[in-house]
Amino acid sequence: MTVLDDRALGRATLARQLLLERAGLPAEDAIAHLGGLQAQEPQEPFTGLWSRLRAFEPSHLSGLLTGRRVVRTHLMRRTVHLLTAGDALDWRSRHESMLRQRVLGVYRGELAGVDLGELAAAGRAVMADGEPRTMSELLQTVEKRWPAAGQWPAAGQRRRALGEMLIPALVPAAQIPPRGLWRTRAGVRHVLLSAWLGREITPPAPHGTDPVGQALVRRYLAAYGPATSADLRAWCGLAGLPAAIAALREELVSFRDERGRELLDLPDAPRPDPGTPAPVRFLPAFDNAVLGYQYRGRIIDDAHRGLSVAGERVVLVDGRVGATWTTGRDATLTITPLRRLSRTERSDVAEQGEALASFLSDGDSDRVEFAEDP
Structure with a gap:
């Protein structure tokens, strides 16, 4: 099995991430290719796209946000990502369990006694009118049902736990403009994701099938490969993808890295010569090219x-x-x-x-x- 050293893997990463040569793609297509951009810092995606695209203008991304073709929402690793509308709706159900478990991993004690189904229903009821809500406004309505015992900081931790479980883990929501627009400072306001994008979230696949998981594997390798299964999990945060990988085995190729780990890839994806010159590139905070891997x-x-x-x-x-x-x-x-x-x-x-x-x-x-x- 062919061994790929770190330099070979690095050049492949640059090529897949549109960093070896700036691409002549529209911003929406670039965001789709990359499987989203991490975006908890609202202005950072503008630098990320500028470094990757030949003719990127800030108005292109702002227009996609106001036109609801791209959306800010929590997804991979429970972090805010900038995603195409289609990807956000298609991938959300596949990530739901992970989102809940990550919140519970931090706040299990604070959420003791909270019926998560009831909390989700309460949050959806508040947001059903389509009016944008801040987290404080949401919590003022729902936390009366689960009052925190004692004084600060216990009460503050309980409130934080309710908020982080409510959005994003239980209620899929979009962070709407003006947050995320070019050179704009604005607080977070939430609207139901399906209401904002005008289409219902793709429901979970029938038991025993995982078309979204298989699509995630293909999309990840197209933008990040060659990569290990641990790298894939580090990118999306999902634990349940071995079956999806197994289902795709016959259409993938394998390599080894210098540490002996198996690397998976799409057969026709670019793997440039390790000696290919690499231009200087400036990356924003939390860029995918760095964070998208376990190694x-x-x-x-x-x-x-x-x-x-x-x-x-x-x-x-x-x-x-x-x-x-x-x-x-x-x-x-x-x-x-x-x-x-x-x-x-x-x-x-x-x-x-x-x-x-x-x-x-x-x-x-x-x-x-x-x-x-x-």
């Missing part, structure tokens, strides 16, 4: 792995995380190298940083500065 060594060193979950924005240099970046109030983009950069690398990073600074400031700034090399 992230294909793109980030173990010493810097914590950056990926701390919300640091990173710079890919020769296909690997080589720096972090921030923006200040004066629109200056500051780059902090994680290793010593060569003169050519430094020049390439500065050039791409200036282009990003101009994009983020609507052309009012292209200022870039470097912190000292380590």
Whole structure:
């Protein structure tokens, strides 16, 4: 069985993630290809798409959100993702059990004595009129049925647990605009996902079948492969996909990584030569290219792995995380190298940083500065 080292896997990741060469795709098609973009930080997807698409304009994504073709909702790993309307509706039921179990894993004690069916019904009743609701407004209505015993902080934890179980685990909801629009600051307001998108959520498949699970496997490998089954689970958070993988075995190809683990892939998916040059790319916080794997060594060193979950924005240099970046109030983009950069690398990073600074400031700034090399 062919062995793929980290460099080969990294180049495949860049190609699948539209980071080896910017794609000439509409934003909606790119979001679909990527299986969504992690989006708990509302402005970050704009950078993610700018780094991946040739002619991306912020208005493209804002228009998709207001036009209800793309939606912000909790899904993979119980985090907020930006998904196409079709994917959000088709995938939601498959994720429901995982969403509940993840909340219970944190708040089982606080939710003791709460009938989850009754809580779900209460939440849906409040939202049935289609009016946008903040979490506080929802909780003011439903928590009277499950009063918290004692004083703060116990009462506060109970309230938080009710909110996190209500949305997203029990009531599929969309976070509606203006949240998530370009250069817009807005709080979270919830509307039932089916009401916002004008179509009911795809119901669970009959027992013994899993077409959504198989679709998730194919879509994941198209955007992230070659990858292990553990990588797949790390991306979506779902535990019940071995049967879906088994059902697809005959149409997949297998490799091994340097650690002997089996890698699965689609037969005709791109696997570039490991020597393929990789351009500098600036990634937003929590980008899929880093977080979409259980083993992230294909793109980030173990010493810097914590950056990926701390919300640091990173710079890919020769296909690997080589720096972090921030923006200040004066629109200056500051780059902090994680290793010593060569003169050519430094020049390439500065050039791409200036282009990003101009994009983020609507052309009012292209200022870039470097912190000292380590």
